[in-house]
Amino acid sequence: MIKMRDIIREGNHTLRAEAKQVKFPLSEADQKLANDMMEYLENSQDPELAKKYGLRAGVGLAAPQVDVSEQMAAVLVPSENEDDDPVFKDVIINPVIVSHSVQPGALTEGEGCLSVDRDIAGYVIRHDRITLRYYNMAGEQKKIRLKNYPAIVCQHEIDHLHGILFYDHINGDNPFAADDDLVLIS
Numbered sequence: 058m059i060k061m062r063d064i065i066r067e068g069n070h071t072l073r074a075e076a077k078q079v080k081f082p083l084s085e086a087d088q089k090l091a092n093d094m095m096e097y098l099e100n101s102q103d104p105e106l107a108k109k110y111g112l113r114a115g116v117g118l119a120a121p122q123v124d125v126s127e128q129m130a131a132v133l134v135p136s137e138n139e140d141d142d143p144v145f146k147d148v149i150i151n152p153v154i155v156s157h158s159v160q161p162g163a164l165t166e167g168e169g170c171l172s173v174d175r176d177i178a179g180y181v182i183r184h185d186r187i188t189l190r191y192y193n194m195a196g197e198q199k200k201i202r203l204k205n206y207p208a209i210v211c212q213h214e215i216d217h218l219h220g221i222l223f224y225d226h227i228n229g230d231n232p233f234a235a236d237d238d239l240v241l242i243s
């Protein structure tokens with residue numbers, strides 16, 4: 058299982074590298090990696106397991122964060138009611154944002170990152186709505202529309218595949234600068 062010690066931190070060059078595309082059919086190693094990353098998210102969202110193994114909660118984990126420079130990320134966005142199915146759960150492979158809203162969006166509370174051990178305040182300006190094309194573990198091409206929180210999470214993870222970290226999107230002069238059309242997502 059993936060633990061916090063397996064997650065690389067700022068300063069490791071893999072976090073700033075352009076990850077390479079994944080080939081299909083998935084190798085045994087890539088299948089194991091995909092399953093292990095999703096397992097991390099599930100464990101980290103279980104309070105007992107998270108405490109037992111010292112896991113930081115996560116709704117997404119990208120392969121470069123475990124020092125594998127490949128275009129693959131696990132995303133597990135739980136529903137607000139724990140009895141309901143997740144809002145979004147999949148391993149997104151070779152993802153591409155094929156279109157997006159002009160309207161920007163940002164989390165009201167800002168963002169964090171499992172690979173960044175410090176709090177960095179500010180609006181992380183992203184697209185409020187995206188159309189995402191990706192391949193799942195079976196190699197099936199998917200094309201989905203996401204908005205608000207799931208869209209923010211997927212953009213955070215896709216950034217990791219291109220060497221981008223959340224604070225790259227914060228306005229350095231005024232971290233909480235907000236255009237009139239910015240959608241603030243709680």
Ligand SMILES: O=C(O)C[C@@H](Cc1ccccc1)[C@H](O)SCc1ccccc1
Nearest residue numbers: 114115116117168169170171172210213
């Ligand atoms: O480091 C990662 O990629 C995982 C992040 C993803 C993320 C952070 C902020 C906004 C969108 C996505 C972790 O999920 S950060 C911890 C966290 C846990 C639960 C909910 C929100 C953030």
Ligand code: NI
Nearest residue numbers: 169170171172
């Ligand atoms: Ni991150």
